[in-house]
Amino acid sequence: MKSLSSAFRQGAPVCPAEKAQFHFFYWRNSLDFSFDVICYINVKMAAMSEKEKSGCRRLLELLSAEDLMALKDTVTNRLISVESTREAVEAIIAYSQSAEELLKRRKVHREVIFQYLAKEGVAVPPNTEKLHLVRRTLALWSDKVALFQDTQNNSTACCQEEPDGLGDLTALGKEFCRWFYQLFNSLNPTAGLPVQDWGPQHFWGDAKLFILSCTGEQEQDEYYGAELVSRRLSALVWEEKLIFCPNLEQSGLKCLSTPHGLVLVAVAGTIHRENLCLGIFEQVFGLIRDPLEGNRWKMKYVHLKIKGQVGGKQLPVLTYESDDMLQLFTT
Incomplete structure (x- = not known):
């Protein structure tokens, strides 16, 4: 059989809680305030399941370096400095309240979510609105037991x-x-x-x-x-x-x-x-x-x-x- 090609031609986070604690403590230098913020951060970090975190990492890798850094600044309120795109990805995941909140960010463009779903083998119409793409992605990341x-x-x-x-x-x-x-x-x-x-x-x-x-x-x-x-x-x-x-x-x-x-x-x-x-x-x-x-x-x-x-x-x-x-x- 000839090739189908010829036939077609015919037709561990880098920015963990410990690092976050240091940044916030240094910023306000208040033990009471830093404790409140640390607790809030830990709650937010736990909001994503491991499957959602893994999916977010793969999706964020599709962003341009400029958009990734801009998204990091927005999510962390410019309070966290990073030295690489990998650290930026981990900071974004650590400080996002949920996977849904992250996907709805303006810098996570509709085209990026579409490309991610295509790479994961999920086909959707090219003109699908972002809201529906977000829902499909969250369904893909659900904690349902894999058969x-x-x-x-x-x-x-x-x-x-x-x-x-x-x-x-x-x-x-x-x-x-x-x-x-x-x-x-x-x-x-x-x-x-x-x-x-x-x-x-x-x-x-x-x-x-x-x-x-x-x-x-x-x-x-x-x-x-x-x-x-x-x-x-x-x-x-x-x-x-x-x-x-x-x-x-x-x-x-x-x-x-x-x-x-x-x-x-x-x-x-x-x-x-x-x-x-x-x-x-x-x-x-x-x-x-x-x-x-x-x-x-x-x-x-x-x-x-x-x-x-x-x-x-x-x-x-x-x-x-x-x-x-x-x-x-x-x-």
Whole structure:
């Protein structure tokens, strides 16, 4: 199979509480006042969860140095001096009352939040208002237990399920997609994401991958076995430098289960290279739990359909019906 590229051408905080205490104590030189402020600071620092702090760090790294320093001055009322952008990031997080307050700051531009969500694999319309982008980001940072997080290694596939089992297939599907596309896109050397532990361990030994490319001349290829499936998928992002952004809204996601324990997750999204949108995709995953690995989900089937650029600014919509999804893996 020729590359999709050619086909597309055809179509510990640096500013901890101790440092903050010194600055405020030195400023007023009043033990009583410094104690009040220290208590206030500690309350504010605790307002963000660790997940929110981590997300804020990644988002703030997208700001220009000038905007970052200006934001630091605003948040700290110019009372904290820093010597690097890293210290500025930590000061901003330390003195922000909440993640929501930080995201709504004027210097945290709408475009920055949009870029951050794209890097995290969350697709939203380019013309989405900032308020909605803030809500999507806060939802991404929520403390809901990750369904696909390994107890020993955060990137080891497929996870332990929540106590309610398969009661909410949509929630399971969303968590899987967030986990998968963040891991998948991390392989792109231009994405600026920390490379995670991609590999055949996320697939069943007899996994099957089917790729249908409709970018001009239609082509299809099949791959069998965990090693080969893993390598072919990784080539899309590592060698061809593509970024896959799923649409996790109701129009772009569908999940169902079979009586035999197979869970199907179908998702639509857009494909990008840097700032260029190349086309859209629909991907269907067949997941089965592995009782020998803590009952974690692993990928048994992957069906990927790729189309060239389609006009319009709306998010891509999933075209598969439930019967279509079942037929992909039962015929």
